[in-house]
Amino acid sequence: MPTEQTFVIVGASLAGAKAAEALRARGFDGRLVLIGEEPERPYERPPLSKAHLSGAAKDVHVHDETFYAEHSIELRTSTTVTALNPAEHTVTLAGTEKIRYDKALLTTGATPREMTAPGGDLDGVHYLRTLADADRLLAAATHASAVAVIGAGWIGTEVAASLRQRGLPVALIDPGTVPLERVLGGDVGAVFRDLHAAHGVALHLGEGVRSLHGDGRVEEVRTTGGTAIPADLVVVGIGAVPRTGLAAAAGIAVDDGIVVDEYLCSSHPDIYAAGDVARAWHPGYREHIRVEHWSNAINQGRAAAVNMLGEATAYTDTPYFFSDQYDLGMEYAGYSPHFDQVVFRGDPRSGEFIAFWLTGGGVAAGMNVNTWDVNEHLQQLARRHARVDPARLADPGVPLEALAGAAANP
Numbered sequence: 148m149p150t151e152q153t154f155v156i157v158g159a160s161l162a163g164a165k166a167a168e169a170l171r172a173r174g175f176d177g178r179l180v181l182i183g184e185e186p187e188r189p190y191e192r193p194p195l196s197k198a199h200l201s202g203a204a205k206d207v208h209v210h211d212e213t214f215y216a217e218h219s220i221e222l223r224t225s226t227t228v229t230a231l232n233p234a235e236h237t238v239t240l241a242g243t244e245k246i247r248y249d250k251a252l253l254t255t256g257a258t259p260r261e262m263t264a265p266g267g268d269l270d271g272v273h274y275l276r277t278l279a280d281a282d283r284l285l286a287a288a289t290h291a292s293a294v295a296v297i298g299a300g301w302i303g304t305e306v307a308a309s310l311r312q313r314g315l316p317v318a319l320i321d322p323g324t325v326p327l328e329r330v331l332g333g334d335v336g337a338v339f340r341d342l343h344a345a346h347g348v349a350l351h352l353g354e355g356v357r358s359l360h361g362d363g364r365v366e367e368v369r370t371t372g373g374t375a376i377p378a379d380l381v382v383v384g385i386g387a388v389p390r391t392g393l394a395a396a397a398g399i400a401v402d403d404g405i406v407v408d409e410y411l412c413s414s415h416p417d418i419y420a421a422g423d424v425a426r427a428w429h430p431g432y433r434e435h436i437r438v439e440h441w442s443n444a445i446n447q448g449r450a451a452a453v454n455m456l457g458e459a460t461a462y463t464d465t466p467y468f469f470s471d472q473y474d475l476g477m478e479y480a481g482y483s484p485h486f487d488q489v490v491f492r493g494d495p496r497s498g499e500f501i502a503f504w505l506t507g508g509g510v511a512a513g514m515n516v517n518t519w520d521v522n523e524h525l526q527q528l529a530r531r532h533a534r535v536d537p538a539r540l541a542d543p544g545v546p547l548e549a550l551a552g553a554a555a556n557p
């Protein structure tokens with residue numbers, strides 16, 4: 148007999164779309180509403196800073212256009228959920244229409260952190276989160292003569308690479324001593340510094356941005372070190388902020404993300420959260436972590452769906468992400484906000500290597516660069532926090548399978 152239940156997903160995102168797909172695949176036959184404020188049906192963001200921007204655009208949508216109707220998923224695009232009422236079990240759409248739900252999933256994602264430097268609101272200053280942002284940036288890039296990218300995190304370094312590949316002069320500005328320093332540390336960040344330098348990016352490291360200047364349109368970026376960088380296109384990539392406003396206003400626990408347990412359930416038993424917006428209890432790390440990765444959005448979306456259907460399956464995945472910049476492709480597995488040691492297998496200057504981050508003598512994370520079909524082993528090592536002699540980690544003669552296998556059967 149069909150269920151009378153209604154499930155509502157707020158955020159027609161990757162996590163939201165994967166949750167809707169999983170709910171139908173698992174046999175949920177009640178009303179299913181997927182609501183998103185963007186005009187697009189759900190799409191993937193990773194290509195926006197890579198193929199899309201370097202001109203090699205491809206379809207980025209998560210599902211075919213017909214998928215939602217075929218699966219009786221009510222997809223409401225260009226629709227903002229303006230309120231959530233846990234006591235009433237309702238969401239309010241665009242300030243007017245109300246939908247009553249039995250269970251709700253919040254996949255509201257994150258939004259770019261805004262730059263506060265004077266001049267940050269000049270024309271020609273761009274952020275990159277949505278397909279619309281990417282299209283605007285691409286259009287601007289076709290007329291630009293000099294680019295400044297502010298922030299050498301993942302978005303900043305990928306944008307720098309893509310625009311450089313379009314032949315534009317690019318300056319990359321970051322207060323860190325190397326790109327990606329916060330995530331990868333100095334030794335591995337240096338690989339990205341050298342990569343960008345080799346491709347002609349002007350690196351301004353160890354410097355923040357003091358101000359932007361121009362007559363209505365940006366013309367110049369001034370750094371805290373006093374350097375004036377000419378730029379008629381500026382891209383800001385200084386991190387993202389989880390979109391917790393709806394949850395916080397509804398009295399749901401929020402702490403740099405919607406706080407959820409290992410079943411992705413929030414402080415209200417009928418409200419779940421997944422993807423970039425969720426700060427989830429990870430039983431392996433024994434702490435709440437918030438992960439802004441593509442695979443996390445996919446897998447948490449699916450996991451939340453299963454738990455909304457009444458199962459109690461803990462989300463224990465090892466964080467995983469990837470990046471492509473010029474001819475460097477990499478995958479990273481693990482979680483290592485702090486580390487004691489970095490061990491390289493292979494010479495990082497060769498462009499093909501594996502790096503391991505160790506904490507307390509165990510592998511916390513691993514990254515394969517232009518070396519493929521090994522990430523599963525890195526995940527196994529990181530998942531088990533495997534204690535492996537660093538000399539064996541570094542030795543290409545010791546098969547990773549053997550190390551990962553030993554970690555799996557200590």
Ligand SMILES: Cc1cc2nc3c(=O)[nH]c(=O)nc-3n(C[C@H](O)[C@H](O)[C@H](O)COP(=O)(O)OP(=O)(O)OC[C@H]3O[C@@H](n4cnc5c(N)ncnc54)[C@H](O)[C@@H]3O)c2cc1C
Nearest residue numbers: 158160161162184192193228256257422423439440441468
């Ligand atoms: C340019 C770019 C490149 C990336 N590259 C990589 C990569 O190479 N590798 C990797 O692992 N990860 C990458 N990521 C990260 C990855 O894309 C994100 O982790 C993923 O998109 C998160 O998905 P999500 O479903 O949690 O949320 P989001 O993708 O942020 O989607 C949330 C959606 O919810 C909507 N929404 C929010 N509030 C409301 C509301 N009140 N009502 C209705 N709708 C609402 C938003 O409009 C948005 O559409 C990249 C991200 C960006 C921006």
